[in-house]
Amino acid sequence: MRPTPRPSDFAAECRTAVAAAEAAGALLRARFPDGFAARPKGALGDVVTDLDLLAETMVVDRIRADYPHDRVLAEESGDSGGEGGPGRGRTWLVDPLDGSNNVVIGLPVYVVGIALCVEGAPVVGVVHDPVTGRTWSARRGAGARGPAGPLAPAPRPPSPAGPLLAWTQGHAVRRDDPAVRVLRHALELRSRRLLQLWAPLVAWAMLARGDIDGFVGYRAEAIDLPAGALLAREAGVVLRGLDGAEFTAGFTGPDTDRSFVAGRPEILPALLDLVSAATPRPAGPPHSRTTPRTTS
Template sequence: MDLDHARAVAVEAAEAAGALLLEGTRGALGVRAKGDAGDVVTDLDLASEKLLLERILTAYPSHSVIAEESGVVEGAGGEWTWLVDPLDGTNNVAIGLPAYVVGVALCRAGRPVLGVVHDPVSARTLSAIRGRGTLSCPAGASSGVRLAPSYEPRPHGPLVAWTQGYAVARDDATGRVLRSALELGARRVLQLWAPLLAWAMLARGAIDGIVGYRAEVVDLPAGALLALEAGIEIRALDGGPFEEGIDGTAEDRSFVAAHPRALPELLALLR
């Protein structure tokens, strides 16, 4: 498997989907309800996903794909699985807030080896191959800069993002306690409605950490790999080891991610 070629396929697909989204947000969106938790889906989600699936499966017809809207698209080979989030931030787009990204990941035996997040608004793409760092490139460029964010403690606590899975109820006791702890101890808590955008911000050093509770499987691997390859550390909520793969339950997808120097303070807040 040529991961450089896979990255090129993923980047080109994500940027093409991003161009589609950027143009589409200027017109009527076709918003409708999705599920019972207040989530929505738009025509843009479906059009972007169609483009991404066509590009990926044309290049890798034997691979499996897990897509945000289509679910599991089975391929002939079980070793390689793509994860596709065609519009991470749909609720933002639906209210006219330009905060959304396109995410693609490739997993081998359930473990991410490639992650791509494209931001159509800033026209930048972050990509990572396991063991080879995270690159930030202008859209359409073949080269960029390797990310290695520095860290300086903030005077009133860390700046963190919060993300949770769609199935987490409003009265979920654990989620309520975690959010309360962050609100009391952090300088600011961002709830972006776009987890992959938060991961990109963390990989760039724009925020100090992310706390995730029962995160969605389609979002986690791409963002986590970008952060890890930029030098970010990820732990379980109790400070123990964390596996960023696609196997396991929703409870296994609860985590704290931060710059290594910020991690002890963030874990202390949650205790």
């Protein structure tokens, strides 16, 4: 059995990710909101800008310079090669501009996200906000950090108006998907606010800081899930699947394995109850919420 890597094993990788994200952020900040061109990406309403491409090249080149044998998967260019090094199974995930749709309409809600996964599980996660210049980072087992030091939001009593939640769904999810409509409507009815930011990594950073109470994702995108989930988990957030089982924020496998409920520990039971009541159950024998399931 491969030994579990120690947190200190990834200090250098975290420094590389922070430096790359902040360099890309400086580029994005200098060109926002007017210095770029945009074009449609796919048939589902997504967009890509030349800022995505420039920032991605900058990040990938930095990772390649420090870790030439590692595999790199980037949002726009895909797999740039590498096999994770001999026997190491290391893959970097790069989202150079999470929030491209916001950028195109002049909304300053976007971040740079980078993760390193070993054997499919995130061990380093970095989120950088070019607008404010703030960076949040995490290493597995070593906690999460922000500009002011360790992230450890204090528990707070539930609001009588309901929790403050964020929502995300993958690009492949149809707008008329009945499961999405039921689940999102239930969350909107029972929460104080349900934020839909078009930038999941922004929501993950907010959750890790304690600005919001919970985050629900339905068939989330693979490229940004590991960085955000690791940041939140290392800050004390609890992650579960929609069925309440343990959730591993990996990037492989079908998107049906990337639906999640994440929340502050004091509100997670109520949030799981709400999600459970609004989630259709597959046919078959009943199972306990605590039954582990495998996610990729």
